[in-house]
């Protein structure tokens with residue numbers, strides 16, 4: 001398969017470089033600025049193109065690695081005659097192929113979202129981590145399995161998801177990445193109230209945070225769970241709630257503790273968690 005890119009930014013350059021290291025022919029880059037296209041082309045041993053339709057003609061697969069708001073606009077401007085038989089992909093986590101490539105199958109073409117579950121922050125180094133990253137794919141049924149197998153054949157982990165659930169899928173990715181940032185910041189602020197400066201608080205939590213993240217990723221949340229909620233230590237939970245000053249922060253503690261209780265109950269069905277559940281739900285001090 002020959003692969004071309006419209007959008008020579010972080011994801012386009014990274015995927016192109018990864019594909020080229022796997023023996024896939026990269027046909028080239030078209031981008032808003034010719035400078036970006038030239039940089040990506042030089043990095044991937046391909047060509048910068050001044051014409052998106054010409055690049056599509058040269059390619060079997062065309063990635064539209066432009067910002068989410070541009071994907072459908074770029075698609076709508078492509079020559080539908082030249083699109084026949086082509087595979088178009090985008091890499092948005094929040095948009096489905098159906099939303100971005102309306103009517104693509106009527107053009108005799110195929111559309112997919114191919115999303116790397118990862119933050120790609122550097123155009124020129126991120127390709128080295130691609131094989132550790134999980135991709136999800138959804139789109140035109142006719143060649144979906146072929147696309148998944150193609151990604152697998154070049155060393156990428158790829159799973160098919162339901163396109164109608166793309167927003168829910170993206171919300172899950174946000175919880176696993178961005179929401180963790182909020183929890184880290186919350187703990188950091190609490191440590192500041194205990195007398196640690198911001199930098200010390202960050203350093204103090206580093207090994208706890210990283211060790212926990214690694215353990216969860218290795219064995220899953222149920223086996224990795226520890227702490228007062230799992231132990232059913234209602235006295236400690238009550239003291240925590242009494243020590244946390246703002247109602248919003250207590251609410252956050254309660255909601256997350258309720259989710260932890262669900263895991264604890266599944267892990268230890270023989271245990272009675274009703275006393276701690278009562279404390280968490282109502283914040284009643286013992």
Ligand SMILES: NC(=O)c1ccc[n+]([C@@H]2O[C@H](COP(=O)([O-])OP(=O)(O)OC[C@H]3O[C@@H](n4cnc5c(N)ncnc54)[C@H](OP(=O)(O)O)[C@@H]3O)[C@@H](O)[C@H]2O)c1
Pocket residue numbers: 006007008009010011012030031032033034036037065066067068070074090091092093115116117118119120121
């Ligand atoms: N970065 C991430 O962490 C990440 C992770 C997963 C998925 N994604 C998805 O990957 C896609 C690309 O994101 P990115 O982070 O690579 O963005 P980016 O670094 O900002 O790159 C976007 C590129 O698209 C080009 N572009 C913008 N509008 C265009 C247009 N109308 N026609 C042609 N080229 C245009 C830009 O042009 P110039 O440089 O030429 O000005 C830029 O090179 C998005 O759908 C995003 O949701 C990103």
